[in-house]
Structures are given as structure tokens and as C-alpha cells.
Amino acid sequence: MARFALWLLAGLILGGIIHLSVILLVPSFAERDAWSRLAGIAPDQAFVALDPDDNELGRALQLDPALNYGICQFDLARGPIFIDGNLPHSFWSVAIAARDGRVIYSTTSRAGSGDNIKIGVFNPVQSRLLAEEGLEIGQGFLIVNAPTDQLTAIIRLWPEHDALKTRYDEALSQISCTHDAAI
Amino acid sequence: MKQLIYPIVLVITALGVGFGLSYYSLEQGRELTATHYGVWSGWPELGTAQIDPYARAHLARQGMLPLGKGEGVRFFAQRDTNGDTLSGRCEYSVRGHMPNHALWTIQVRDPGTNQVFGHAESGQMQFSSDGAFDLAIAPKVKPGNWVNTDRLGRIELLLTLYDTNAFTNLGSEEIELPQVQLEAC
Numbered sequence A: 001m002a003r004f005a006l007w008l009l010a011g012l013i014l015g016g017i018i019h020l021s022v023i024l025l026v027p028s029f030a031e032r033d034a035w036s037r038l039a040g041i042a043p044d045q046a047f048v049a050l051d052p053d054d055n056e057l058g059r060a061l062q063l064d065p066a067l068n069y070g071i072c073q074f075d076l077a078r079g080p081i082f083i084d085g086n087l088p089h090s091f092w093s094v095a096i097a098a099r100d101g102r103v104i105y106s107t108t109s110r111a112g113s114g115d116n117i118k119i120g121v122f123n124p125v126q127s128r129l130l131a132e133e134g135l136e137i138g139q140g141f142l143i144v145n146a147p148t149d150q151l152t153a154i155i156r157l158w159p160e161h162d163a164l165k166t167r168y169d170e171a172l173s174q175i176s177c178t179h180d181a182a183i
Numbered sequence B: 001m002k003q004l005i006y007p008i009v010l011v012i013t014a015l016g017v018g019f020g021l022s023y024y025s026l027e028q029g030r031e032l033t034a035t036h037y038g039v040w041s042g043w044p045e046l047g048t049a050q051i052d053p054y055a056r057a058h059l060a061r062q063g064m065l066p067l068g069k070g071e072g073v074r075f076f077a078q079r080d081t082n083g084d085t086l087s088g089r090c091e092y093s094v095r096g097h098m099p100n101h102a103l104w105t106i107q108v109r110d111p112g113t114n115q116v117f118g119h120a121e122s123g124q125m126q127f128s129s130d131g132a133f134d135l136a137i138a139p140k141v142k143p144g145n146w147v148n149t150d151r152l153g154r155i156e157l158l159l160t161l162y163d164t165n166a167f168t169n170l171g172s173e174e175i176e177l178p179q180v181q182l183e184a185c
Helices: A002-029 A034-039 A055-061 A124-133 A162-173 B002-027 B053-062
Strands: A068-075 A081-086 A092-098 A103-108 A116-122 A142-145 A150-157 A176-178 B035-037 B040-042 B072-077 B091-096 B103-109 B116-121 B133-138 B145-148 B156-162 B179-184
Touching: A002 B002, A002 B053, A034 A055, A034 A068, A034 A150, A068 A081, A068 A162, A081 A150, A092 A116, A103 A142, A116 A124, A116 A150, A124 A142, A150 A162, B002 B053, B103 B145, B116 B145, B133 B179
Parallel strands: A116 A142, B133 B145
Antiparallel strands: A068 A150, A081 A116, A081 A176, A092 A103, A092 A150, B035 B040, B040 B072, B072 B156, B091 B133, B091 B179, B103 B116, B103 B156
16 A cells, blocks of 8 residues: 555656646747747738737737737847837837747836837847947937847737727838848 | 556556646636736736746747736636626626726626627726726616627626736735626626
């Protein structure tokens, strides 16, 4: 009986190890995560407004129907990325998220930077080069240091009325998200 | 033969506990690691680097678009203040004050499919003179603030507070979110 209990205990400990491994590995292997779903939609080096009538996408990403969304996916291995543009005078927020769902940087319209966004996203090597070259950084330009290369920029924009939704989607599509820009 | 039984017990226990517990944590275990504010539960640390491994795994599994802590905080409610499961055939009142925010929204959705059936947003709400609001969640038209449940079965409420710093301060666990009370069924 004591031997059976010992084997059972070993099974429970091994089960605990399997459980912890699964929980830690799920973000790396999930195929239905936000990154994978957006990969087929987001064009290269541009913001795309998510279609509010796409029910399946809305359900999968759990989008808030009160907001408009603009998405840009990029890989810093190909160089730093520059996000630049004007947003309508309403509530908005910008987030830079890693593939595993961690939000590395976020700001909102209430942060006091006006309705113009200028963000440069760099990985650690690019940040070091930027510092070594001693480039003068323009006023209002935000530098974000990202620990990983594969990132998604997400802009949420609140239209006060439904009639503004189309106009706000156009404004989101106008925001640049490119590897080439002057700081 | 008897010598084989023990390793079989070990393998079955390990696989059952390991994968069973993982499946439960990812599919049903939201309540286990979430912070509770009355009927509402959520992970205020979800969008930060301090996100706990369970919340991160849940986020990846669910596939939801991440929301940075500086952008907002999301809470879910599947039960009313009496502890009963929310039903689209009943009438509820979401009443009270919201912590500081730039904007808030409440979505009524199917907890299984995440299909949203209706929503309310702070910019289009009527408030009383002290800043409180009363939102009816009901299958029939109600005067004032109202979201239609369309006589659905089980429903879930999803509250998102945008640009709030209420949950970053010490003592934020004392915050009271609006009550969800059953009015009629």
C-alpha cells in the first residue's frame, strides 16, 4: 500500500510539472492567438482598420463594438519601425504588444501629447546604435525599447457617434507604420 | 504483471493531472487567478509585463487583442449579486458609480461564443446628478439606459474601463464596481 501511495505521489508531482510546462508553453505555441489571426489581415508597413462588420474576427479578438481599431504588425529584425500620423480629436489609445500578449508600451489621448503620434520602436541593438550615433531626436518623438522583434501596434479610437466610424477608419488607415522615416 | 501496475498508475496520474488541470485552467479557470470586485472579476495586470503565467496562457488561448494597463482594464460578470447565473430572459439593473475613467463600455455577450448582442457606452448614457447611472439589461424595452438581451440564454457582461488609474493605487482592492441586480425574471 505504501509503495502504491509512493507511485501515486510521483504521478501527482509529474502531473504538476506537466501542468506548469503546458501553462508556460501555451503562449509560444498557440495558433489561435491575436498575432496569428492578424498576420493574414495586416499588410506590410501600414495600418489597417479592422472591419467592424467581420463578426468572426470581432468574436475571436473580442473587440469592443464601441471602438474603431487600427492594427500594424512588424518585425524589428528588418529595422526599427516608425509610427507617425494624426488622430481625430476624441478618446484614443496606442499600444505596442509583443506576440505573447505583453503590452510593452501604451499611451492615450489624455497623456497630453496632442492628437499627433510619433513613435519609434527599436530593439535593444538598434537602441544602442541610436545612442552611439547621438542622433538628435525631434520634439514629441517617443522612443520605445522593445525586448522582442515581433510586435503589433494597436490603435483604439472612440467615435462619439456611429456616423463618425467610417471617417475614423480612414484616419486610421492614413497613419504610417514604416521602416523608413526621419526622426 | 503486478510490477507493471505501478508505472501505469504513475503515467495515468501524471497525464490526467497535468493535462486535465491545464485544460481546466485555460477553459474554466478564469475565476481562480482573477481579482474580484463584487460580481466582477478580471486581471488588472493583464496588459503589463507583470502578467501572471495563467493570465498570459489564457490570453493566448482566447486570442483576444491585448489591452495595456495604461489603456484600460476589463472585467467580466456571469452572476448577479445573489450569485445566480445571468440569463437573457431576465431583467437586470447595473447600478452605481464607475471608478475614474476616460470612457467605459458594457457589452452583453454569449459566454460560450463571445458573440456580442448589445452594448452601452458612457458617452451615450444618462447619469443622475451625483454621477451614478442605472442601466437596464432586459429583453423588453425599458425607459432610460437600456441594452437588449433579445431573450437569449446565458449571458455575460464585459465591462471595460478605458484610461483608468484606479487599479494601480494601493488599496485598489477596496474599489466598488456597479452592482448587477436581478429586477424580474
